[in-house]
Amino acid sequence: MTAADMKDMLGELAIEPHAPRVKKQKVIEKRPEGVPRELFALFGERAPPIAILDTKAKERPKFSSRQKVRAWERKQFTNPARDDGLVLRHWQRKEDTGIAALATPADSNIASEMDTDEKEKDGKAEPGYPYARFNVKVTVPEYSDEQYESHLKSEDWSKEETDYLVSLALEYDLRWIVISDRYEYQPSDLPKESADSMSVTVPSKDRSMEDMKARYYSVAAKTMALKQPLQSMSTTEFELHEKMTKFDATLETTRKKLAQTLFVRPLEEVKEEEILLAELKRIVTNQEKFSQERKELYDRLQAPHSAAGSTAMYKTSHDLFKLMQDLLNADKNKKRRSVGGPGEGGPSMANGPSTGASDRGPRSSLGGTGNDKRTSLGGSTSTGQKHLSARDEAKFGIAHLERTSTGTTFRHERINNLAKAKSNALTLKMTHALQELGIPARLSMPTAAVCDEYEKLVGSIHTLLEVRKVSEKLETEIKIARAQVEEKDGGNADANADANANGEQGKLETVGVGGDDDGDEDAEGEDDDEADAVPERVEKEEDDDDEDEDGEGDEEEEEEEQEQEQEQEQEEDDDDDDEEEGEQVQAQGKQQAVADSADEDADGDEGPEEKTPSETAATRRNSVRKRSASVVSHFSNKSSKRQRK
């Protein structure tokens, strides 16, 4: 770079800043108005750091088009609400009278009101002070001496004191709190104490507010009735009269005492109340949930039943398929329900999903009629499979599953979910149990065989836990029942019939008993309900059936799932069929991988491997429950016997 270049560049730069500076100075030199030239000269080249404001005044509003200036004057006025003729002054518009005429927008409301007011008075001579109308006084009973003598006499109250009370009521607009505060009646025959000890003197008779109210209301009611016989009173007047005659001082006193105790409650009670309220809220919401679930279950159990009269609709397999699809969709939308109840479901599917492919069918338990109708859906799974030797199967890890989930999963994924139960609480318990047995939660050699064994173990632990739970529940039931029996100790046999008649209501009433709040949707939820219903069931055996059906309901759901899975399986199989048979195994493996990455199972359904243990668990649970139910019924027999005694 040469010096010339530099100069060139600098030269251009050097010239540049001059121009704007000159301009700026020019701007500054324009002396703002109001700043004397001498002063401005002192500022020098640089502008002062203060902002010189434009001193131009705000533009004047143009009044000229409107009317001329309104004159105001400071005027004397009297307030008719005062009887001493006090003269005060305030500002008001000239030649207008009263504030009423100040028709400024803000006041127009009052003004117009006042106008009408004044019109109503049809031009009373007095201009009136607008605020005087706020001087409202209550109407207090008036009575003559004779009236008092004949009607209002009281042993407790002298006429003077009654007069005093009424005057106070008038003065304080019947604010009883203030009246009782200011009440300082001095009987006239006693020398009146000097005024300055007013706040110190105690009233001769300590009148409570209730005494005063009682006296006042009785006087007021009587004078009201004297003035106007009851028959000719208007409704509001009559109501007022009724209210006053019905005033009960003792009731008021007790109420106040209660209010007092409420007011001085200690912290513990307040806390307790808070807890109870929270509990109540929980119970109420639970109850709502419970009854809603029940209702839904009923709906579900009954709705197809009513339609079953016309099975003609479902003659062909296609129609049936559609029906099933609809039902499944409806179920998908709902959460899985877990409430048992007396329903049409019937124990038709008691043998459960373990019966395998041959038993797959439409929702017989739902339809009630479809028991013998088989669809062609079930069969297709078993067709067209090439058989490998047992050793090969083990080698390739081929399993013939009774049911598969939708989509594909890796076999190893099963390892992670081995010890998982349906709820966290249950999983925790499970892990504890495994720890006790000295088996690690994670297998060190998770071969398929080991996993199978492990699953079996987990399944039995599961059963153990269930059984333990049920036994605990039974114990509490027994305890409760004992307590009840002891309490009743006899003679309400008809209560049984009653309870039977409205079993559901009975159940709802006892919902609060079981405080189990796991927040667990499936298994626990049922158990909750069971526990809740316990005391009632002790009394009537009918509900035990309930119990059984409860289990069945569960089963049904399992089945639905199963069916769903089958469909998908079938679809997959169809795909498979297209492929060449020889490559079946590898193809399947590949396909699995592809499918896995491509359509990751959005539903988050459990893998096929997981299904088995839970199914078995479910059936076992079922049986356990039946057992527990039978125990219950047994027990209830006992208790009813005892009751009979």
Add this chain to the structure above:
Amino acid sequence: MEVVGRVLTFNAFSQGLMNAADEISALVLDPGFSTIRAGFAGEDVPKSVVSSYYGVVPLGASKTKYLYGDNSINVPSPRVTIHNPMSADGNIENWDRAKKLWEYAITSRLTSAKPANPILHDKDDKVEQQDVEMDGMDEQEKPMAENPLLMTETGWNSGKNREKAVLLQRELATTTVVVMQKLTCHSFSVGKASALVIDVGASSTSITPVHDGLILKKGIVRSPLAGNYISDQLRLLFSTSSPQVPLNPHYLVSSKTPVDALAPSQAILRTFANGSAPDVTFRRLQEERLLTEFKETVVQVWPSGRLAGHDAQGRNNLEAAKNTPPRPFEMPDGYNQAFGAERYRAVEGLFDPKMALTDAAKPAPQAGWTIPELIKSSLSQVDVDIRPHLLSNVVVVGGSTLIHGFTERLDNELKAMFPGPRVRLSAPGNVYERKFASWIGGSILASLGTFHQVCVF
């Protein structure tokens, strides 16, 4: 069963509140133990706030010079004595001086002094015979002939005092005099017709239940534990701490050199010629000013629980107080100290009598004087039906409630004492609104259109 009353009455007060005001240019005067507040009704802050103290300078045998207003009473004139027309419990004792003070409060800022009245013409030249004839005043000389006057009074004012106040104000104003209960005004200042008003001023703390704008007399309770008591506690704290904290007001210090914290001050104190030194009362007033400054900047209330107690985790509050960062303060003579836990001690006596600092002359306050106890006994005097309502409308006013942490502590104390009902404190956040609450309430009241028909003239 309150129905009957509710149906029949619709009260002028509350209706008045809802409607527009009518300006009658009333003056509002709110005399307190420490300051007198005066201003026009309808304004939001008193225009004139003057000290309630006045100075007396003896001039020879029969002449006395009176000093009013902050500009003159704080000058260390020779042999000046300082007085307050109010007794220590907040009642007016010296009516003549009280009247002069009120006149001063109004004329110095609000209305122009009438030339006909030489007394009001120039306050500094104001030399008057002590036995001056006041009756000779004619209409012309009354300072506020045009304006009605609303004056606040304490709820416990005896009837005799009240009459006297009215008489006295008739001399001040021709037209009208309204004596309005101070505490009603308080509740109006925060826009509540019903409230439990807690006023911690200079001379006394008072609790007053107000229902529908009317004071419930039986519920009024008060105690002398207020700003002045806190000042006394501070004096005690300073004299008993080691090293002793010197309390030399500004006027005594003629020069000082900076010293380290806790080091003895190196200041040259002013000396007065024999017989011309200001009275001890003057020094006391100056000390009071210094202490108010100290209260504003250093003193704090332990906000949660008793200082002598423990917090929820079982930690000693006193220990916790020691761990709070200290606040430094420098005295006029240069002595400076960072005040740690002791800054909480001075106010604790208002809540917990056991924690009050005591010496032979100042015994511990009565247990019933603490603010929580006062509230309890006040509430026990009113009808149980309105107690919860009052508790949810607790209004906190007065200069001494401005001490840091005061409302928080009061809130905690009340909640601990009444766990059941809802407790809600409303304290004006603005310093001026808190200090001048009774004046502001009077200002609102006096600007209502219904004002002059409701009040007893």
